[in-house]
Amino acid sequence: MLNIPLRLLTKIHGVVRTTQQQQHRESASLVARSPKMYGKKAAIISLFFVIVLVISYSMSIGTVDLRSYFFPLLQSPPGARPLCATIASPLPLRVFMYDLPRRFNVGMLNRRSSDQAPVTAQTWPPWPKNSGLKRQHSVEYWMMGSLLYDGDGREVVRVSDPEMAEAFFVPFFSSLSFNTHGHNMTDPKTRIDHQLQIDLLEFLGESKYWKRYGGRDHVIPMTHPNAFRFLRAELNASIQIVVDFGRHPRTMSNLGKDVVAPYVHVVDSFTDDDLSDPYESRTTLLFFRGRTFRKDEGIVRVKLAKVLAGYDDVHYERSVATGENIKASSLGMRLSKFCLHPAGDTPSSCRLFDAIVSHCVPVIVSDQIELPFEDEIDYSQFSLFFSFKEALEPGYMVEQLRKFPKEKWVEMWRRLKNISHHFEFQYPPNKEDAVDMLWRQVKHKVPGVNLAVHRSRRLKVPDWWKRRR
Numbered sequence: 001m002l003n004i005p006l007r008l009l010t011k012i013h014g015v016v017r018t019t020q021q022q023q024h025r026e027s028a029s030l031v032a033r034s035p036k037m038y039g040k041k042a043a044i045i046s047l048f049f050v051i052v053l054v055i056s057y058s059m060s061i062g063t064v065d066l067r068s069y070f071f072p073l074l075q076s077p078p079g080a081r082p083l084c085a086t087i088a089s090p091l092p093l094r095v096f097m098y099d100l101p102r103r104f105n106v107g108m109l110n111r112r113s114s115d116q117a118p119v120t121a122q123t124w125p126p127w128p129k130n131s132g133l134k135r136q137h138s139v140e141y142w143m144m145g146s147l148l149y150d151g152d153g154r155e156v157v158r159v160s161d162p163e164m165a166e167a168f169f170v171p172f173f174s175s176l177s178f179n180t181h182g183h184n185m186t187d188p189k190t191r192i193d194h195q196l197q198i199d200l201l202e203f204l205g206e207s208k209y210w211k212r213y214g215g216r217d218h219v220i221p222m223t224h225p226n227a228f229r230f231l232r233a234e235l236n237a238s239i240q241i242v243v244d245f246g247r248h249p250r251t252m253s254n255l256g257k258d259v260v261a262p263y264v265h266v267v268d269s270f271t272d273d274d275l276s277d278p279y280e281s282r283t284t285l286l287f288f289r290g291r292t293f294r295k296d297e298g299i300v301r302v303k304l305a306k307v308l309a310g311y312d313d314v315h316y317e318r319s320v321a322t323g324e325n326i327k328a329s330s331l332g333m334r335l336s337k338f339c340l341h342p343a344g345d346t347p348s349s350c351r352l353f354d355a356i357v358s359h360c361v362p363v364i365v366s367d368q369i370e371l372p373f374e375d376e377i378d379y380s381q382f383s384l385f386f387s388f389k390e391a392l393e394p395g396y397m398v399e400q401l402r403k404f405p406k407e408k409w410v411e412m413w414r415r416l417k418n419i420s421h422h423f424e425f426q427y428p429p430n431k432e433d434a435v436d437m438l439w440r441q442v443k444h445k446v447p448g449v450n451l452a453v454h455r456s457r458r459l460k461v462p463d464w465w466k467r468r469r
Contacts (some may be wrong), residue, residue: 092157093443094199095219096165097147102205104172104196105144110117121148124427133321134351136263137175139241139425140221143438144171146429153431162209166446167239168190168218172200175224176407190279197231216257216449223261237446241438244348244370255370256448262372262434263350264425266321269328269357271400277358278413279406281338285362286401287336288327290351292318300365301342303392311398317341333358337409338384338401341365342391353423356382359416361409362400365391373437375444382415399447 099118101107109128117123124145127138147158147169159165174197182190204210210218216238221241222228228235241259275281286308292301308316315332319325333339339355347368348468355362362383371379384401391397424433 025354027331042326047054068238069172072152073171090208092155093439093446094166095147095156095169095439096159096162096209097144097169097171098199098203099422100171104200105140106173106175108173109141110182119148120257121150124148126427130323132323132326133266134176135266137179137224137227137243138264139223139243139261139438140171140173140175140437142425142427142429143169143219143221143241145427146435146439149428151428154429154439155436155443165209166217167449168295168441170200170204170218170226170238172220172221174220174222174227178224178226180227190216192231194411199229201231201234213449213453214235214288214332216452217446221261223263239442241442241451243372257445257452259438259445260370260372260374260425262353263348263439264434265357265423266326266350267333267358269360269420270334273334273359273417279409282337283313284315284336285311286338286340286398287315287360288340288342288351289317289319289325289332290349291320299390300392304340304342304365307392307394308398308399313402314398328360334358334362338363343369348451356416356423357420359413359420361412361416363397374443376437377419377422382412382419 017310019269073135077131103120105114106125106381109125119125120246127135127141132221133137144379146154146156164167175194177196178190181193181196182188204215204218215235216237217240218238219241220228220235221236222232222235223241225244241261241262242258243263288304288308290301292305305316308314315336319329333355337360339351340357340363341352341361342354343349348366348369348371352364362379364383365386365388367388370378384396384404386400421430421433422437425435426428426433427433457463
């Protein structure tokens with residue numbers, strides 16, 4: 001039996017009684033004129049009032065909210081967090097960015113400058129043109145710039161009130177700090193990098209928003225293998241932006257909370273690649289230019305040099321990254337059908353993304369590589385994959401590439417042209433570019449962060465399910 005409030009029953013009774021009296025008055029005149037007309041009108045009127053009564057009752061108990069259909073502006077503001085969310089929000093991710101002194105970020109771009117004013121969209125400094133390989137680890141710079149720029153239609157919006165934020169961005173250029181303040185662990189200049197890490201942790205330790213969830217909802221880019229190398233363990237719980245997931249120990253990083261980012265490509269993008277027959281215009285079958293002496297999985301490069309020697313249509317050259325060599329690599333990729341991407345010191349390297357923006361079909365040789373945006377992008381549609389065993393078998397890889405159908409290659413080439421904008425880092429940022437894609441990946445991690453936070457508040461034995469395995 002429905003538990004209807006007495007006040008509501010009284011109102012319903014009054015409405016029904018008034019309706020019945022009106023029907024009786026109208027029926028006296030209608031019966032004399034047309035019995036059939038009376039029957040039809042009475043049925044329609046009765047049905048109408050039944051519908052009104054049902055809707056009124058539903059609204060009173062909260063099962064129907066007509067405001068959401070007819071008066072959307074009367075709904076709760078976007079900042080209000082519901083206790084229970086049933087569907088993913090189509091709104092952009094709300095991010096609060098800490099206001100750190102310039103020495104933690106853009107001050108490293110020009111250390112001669114004494115300017116200490118907070119950086120804005122109008123004073124945002126351009127990335128240095130002659131930065132060499134520092135550019136490939138500059139994801140942190142582009143992410144910070146995207147939050148300063150006020151544009152519509154993107155995956156992220158900066159909020160000034162931390163209470164409204166779904167995530168917190170820490171604008172510390174940890175990769176640039178390593179590249180700027182020393183290149184090895186024994187360099188005396190690394191003490192500057194070390195001190196910046198100490199100062200940052202002290203700053204975060206005083207933030208109630210960091211302490212609230214132990215940093216779980218904080219986003220920190222760490223795209224260089226040695227970024228934040230002294231105190232990285234203290235940031236274990238945060239959402240880390242990494243370009244090569246395979247290089248990090250599982251105790252510090254995992255795909256459940258972290259985001260795999262692309263390297264920032266160092267070659268120029270191929271913007272006028274509109275030849276009528278691109279397959280025939282690319283005369284080199286397979287191209288590689290880079291360091292051949294690497295550690296860990298990168299030792300495969302030395303072995304590949306021997307396996308690929310002696311082929312007229314294969315270009316495999318040892319090279320270091322200088323301005324002239326980068327230009328030569330860009331030209332070589334544009335004139336090649338396939339670009340080789342063997343593992344470096346880690347499973348991935350910048351070369352893959354150089355190939356993508358050069359529209360050169362990547363040939364990926366790695367057994368343990370994680371790729372960015374793979375929940376949205378199917379790399380098999382524009383890349384080829386070989387295991388270490390297959391790639392090191394004499395003649396096998398070259399034979400497979402030589403007999404690869406032209407029509408299928410052209411199809412992959414077209415797909416490269418269509419998806420390459422997802423790997424562009426730029427300022428001002430654009431919708432669906434690399435930074436926009438990264439923020440969408442962060443947005444995907446937020447529900448997992450909320451899950452971890454909510455479970456930690458009620459569990460008496462943390463992570464009890466792991467102990468049963």
